[in-house]
Amino acid sequence: MSDITLHLGQTLWFTDNPMTEGPDAARFDPRGAIAVQDGHVLARGTADDLRRDHPQAAVEDHGQALILPGFIDAHVHYPQTAMIASWGKRLIDWLNTYTFPEEMRFGDADYAAEIAGRYLDLALAHGTTTMCSYCTIHPQSVEAYFNAAQARGMRVLGGKTCMDRNAPDGLRDTAQSAYDDSKALLARWHGQGRASYVITPRFSPTSTPDQLSALGALWAEHPDCLMQTHLSEQTDEIAWVRGIYPQARDYLDTYEAHGLLGANGVYGHAIHLEPRERDRLREVGAALVHCPTSNTFIGSGLFDMAGLVAEGQRVGLATDTGGGSSFSMLRTMAAAYEVAQLRGTALHPSALLWLATEGSARSLRIADRVGNLAPGTEADFITLDLGSTPAIAQRSRRAADIWEAVFPTIMMGDDRAVSGVWVMGQRMG
Numbered sequence: 314m315s316d317i318t319l320h321l322g323q324t325l326w327f328t329d330n331p332m333t334e335g336p337d338a339a340r341f342d343p344r345g346a347i348a349v350q351d352g353h354v355l356a357r358g359t360a361d362d363l364r365r366d367h368p369q370a371a372v373e374d375h376g377q378a379l380i381l382p383g384f385i386d387a388h389v390h391y392p393q394t395a396m397i398a399s400w401g402k403r404l405i406d407w408l409n410t411y412t413f414p415e416e417m418r419f420g421d422a423d424y425a426a427e428i429a430g431r432y433l434d435l436a437l438a439h440g441t442t443t444m445c446s447y448c449t450i451h452p453q454s455v456e457a458y459f460n461a462a463q464a465r466g467m468r469v470l471g472g473k474t475c476m477d478r479n480a481p482d483g484l485r486d487t488a489q490s491a492y493d494d495s496k497a498l499l500a501r502w503h504g505q506g507r508a509s510y511v512i513t514p515r516f517s518p519t520s521t522p523d524q525l526s527a528l529g530a531l532w533a534e535h536p537d538c539l540m541q542t543h544l545s546e547q548t549d550e551i552a553w554v555r556g557i558y559p560q561a562r563d564y565l566d567t568y569e570a571h572g573l574l575g576a577n578g579v580y581g582h583a584i585h586l587e588p589r590e591r592d593r594l595r596e597v598g599a600a601l602v603h604c605p606t607s608n609t610f611i612g613s614g615l616f617d618m619a620g621l622v623a624e625g626q627r628v629g630l631a632t633d634t635g636g637g638s639s640f641s642m643l644r645t646m647a648a649a650y651e652v653a654q655l656r657g658t659a660l661h662p663s664a665l666l667w668l669a670t671e672g673s674a675r676s677l678r679i680a681d682r683v684g685n686l687a688p689g690t691e692a693d694f695i696t697l698d699l700g701s702t703p704a705i706a707q708r709s710r711r712a713a714d715i716w717e718a719v720f721p722t723i724m725m726g727d728d729r730a731v732s733g734v735w736v737m738g739q740r741m742g
């Protein structure tokens with residue numbers, strides 16, 4: 314047993330899901346603490362109680378900063394780091410104009426390593442300690458990602474993006490090579506340290522039915538793995554899917570018919586869903602990932618958060634960098650708030666914070682490890698300065714409670730608000 318460190322600050326955690334149970338599901342302590350030992354959370358409570366229980370512990374006092382679990386980004390494309398904020402296109406043109414040429418470069422292992430490192434450092438600086446990323450079709454891009462994460466000690470998920478049609482030369486695999494490469498990468502990385510492999514067909518337009526079937530077969534061999542893909546992001550895309558999968562009842566059916574619908578499925582965007590699709594997603598217990606800065610930036614549409622949560626769907630939150638216009642889960646929470654407002658619902662700060670931490674962790678089925686700072690979980694956490702800019706500070710100074718104190722940081726905060734980041738109890742920034 315090694316030494317214990319107490320981290321003191323304001324603390325906030327959830328006893329239940331505030332999306333369904335309301336803000337009473339949160340526990341706030343203006344003078345709280347977590348005890349960390351061997352990279353894990355040993356205990357949490359009031360600062361006084363933990364000091365009394367652990368009189369020998371080292372103490373790091375973060376003052377008024379808010380201690381939270383590290384943010385969890387449930388859907389991101391790390392290879393799109395260098396082309397984030399590319400102007401003026403909608404989904405299909407955006408992919409062809411900006412995304413595919415950039416992803417082509419990841420056949421070069423050195424370039425992949427450079428961007429993987431740059432992306433993970435940006436993510437950490439923004440308080441994101443875990444993410445689920447698409448890589449490119451190149452196995453080197455997956456190696457680069459997991460190696461860079463391992464060097465930083467981070468819990469990450471991801472996989473080789475598979476595409477065998479409707480992508481340029483040099484950016485297509487085949488049904489067989491997608492299966493073979495994914496299987497080899499899965500064997501090498503799944504459960505290796507803090508890495509989890511995710512089977513990753515990009516989306517139905519860039520896979521033949523044969524490729525979807527091959528990846529469905531791989532998933533059936535490894536049902537404990539997650540499978541991630543895109544679903545019903547833009548109306549043009551849905552019309553395209555209808556055209557190239559004439560037998561399918563709807564977009565989701567293109568996955569379902571090939572063994573790619575299940576409880577460990579993680580479906581990005583899921584904006585324009587038909588009633589049958591919603592029913593099936595809920596029946597199987599799949600996860601939907603809301604990518605609000607992407608959905609506004611690429612002009613995709615307004616995710617039905619309130620309706621989907623009310624009907625019992627599992628929902629996570631994500632940047633979708635570089636379709637998303639930010640690396641920041643704070644900015645992403647702000648966009649989720651704005652999108653919900655446009656649909657007539659005001660998401661409470663407790664719901665936003667839950668989505669960016671435990672909600673995303675649950676969507677990736679890792680909430681027993683990260684995302685809530687419960688005793689026994691891994692000590693990935695951040696401190697948030699709730700007055701990180703003059704504009705935020707002058708507003709939060711007037712706050713009557715923690716929700717008023719934190720909401721200006723959610724709406725106006727960025728990496729300047731993240732005053733500290735710890736991975737497995739080790740300070741990263």
Ligand code: GUN
Pocket residue numbers: 390404408412515516543546607611633636637
């Ligand atoms: N659909 C298929 N590929 C992508 C991608 O890279 N980004 C987004 N936003 N949507 C996609």
Ligand code: ZN
Pocket residue numbers: 388389390543581633636
């Ligand atoms: Zn995406």
